[in-house]
Amino acid sequence: MHSFGYRANALLTFAVTILAILCAFASLSDNLNVPNPSAHVQVLSINWFQKQPNGNDEVSLTLNVSADLQSMFTWNTKQVFVFLAAEYETPQNSLNQVSLWDGIIPSKEHAKFWTHTANKYRFIDQGSNLRGKEFNLTLHWHVMPKTGKMFADKIVMTGYRLPDEYR
Amino acid sequence: MLKVSFFFFLRCGFRNLNQREKKTSKGRGRERKMGWIGETMDSIRSLQIRQVLNQAVSLGMIVTSALIIWKGLMCITGSESPVVVVLSGSMEPGFKRGDILFLHMSKDPIRAGEIVVFNVDGREIPIVHRVIKVHERQDTGEVDVLTKGDNNFGDDRLLYAHGQLWLQKHHIMGRAVGFLPYVGWVTIIMTEKPIIKYVLIGALGLLVITSKE
DSSP, X not given: OOOHHHHHHXXXXXXXXXXXXXXXXXXXXXXXXXXXXXXXXXXEEEEEEEEOTTSOEEEEEEEXXXXXXXXXXXXTEEEEEEEEEEEEOOSSEEEEEEEEEEEEEOSGGGSXXXXXXXXXXXXXXXXXXXXXXXXXXXXXXXXXXXXXXXXXXXXXXXXXXXXXXXX | OHHHHHHHHHHHXXXXXXXXXXXXXXXXXXXXXXOHHHHHHHHHHTOOHHHHHHHHHHHHHHHHHHHHHHHHHHHHHOOSSXXXXXXXXXXXXXXXXXXXXXXXXXXSXXXXXXXXXXXXXXXXXXXXXXXXXXXXXXXXXXXXXXXXXXXXXXXXXXXXXXXXXXXXXXXXXXXXXXEESSTTHHHHHHHHOHHHHHHHHHHHHHHHHHOOO
């Protein structure tokens, strides 16, 4: 009953239990944080807009992204992954989400940012539907915790439109 | 991953086993006064058929309860492997090698930004990466998905099967919903250094057989 093995076993079980409870509480405490992020995105210019030989439309944009995600950070936040996606509907696809830019915010100090960038990933449609297409730009963020549950949310910005002609 | 949960079960199971043994071996305090080796020798010598059966049943209980929990988790999460260990650094700094991810496979459609675990045809080990493009069909609801590792330069088309441009729903095993750091190292070490695994299992087995108190 008081052998070394038994005590070591009891100690290990207790330590693992406490650690698990602490992790659970750290993750639960994230629910207490109510973030109020803000974002603003501007399409500065259409660099080029053409139809690929295989028939898919491709467009290149220059974007100005500014956001304040400081309220996202809690003591259990390891990083915030943020990305900007163009979202639109076409006759054959009920939803198209194309990521245009993304970034990793490692700490609260970097969470208020602005960036001036061309699209990092190619904006290619499945088909030839982009001329005169209205689309939303959505800023998504995924909060990666130090431990526990991951969170995600988004801000949808509407009213963007691609030109009627290739250029 | 089964190994990890199994290991923890073994530990917890031990405790119950020990407590049960404690009840059955009341009044055998004499043995405690001998050294550890003498005690062990004594316990091996005094093994009785009833005791052996008892321990076999206890061991069986531990193994089956681990299996029940694992299969139960599969049912609840709807994913064929509810817990995975991260093996590569392609999602750093978010997920490092040795971290554990909890998966969930719900009916909800896959959306950009989610971290999914997918199997590529002709590749044995599943990959954990983030979805960057989604095209969902209007009539059938089928999805075309493109993924990328946060720490990788380009998208995953080079990792897919030859000529494959998109992932479909059937490639995806689940999406990551939770995260636990470091725990997966137990599995990684055991897979890469099998000798440690055998030593550990042997030692645990010996403990089960010889434990009296």
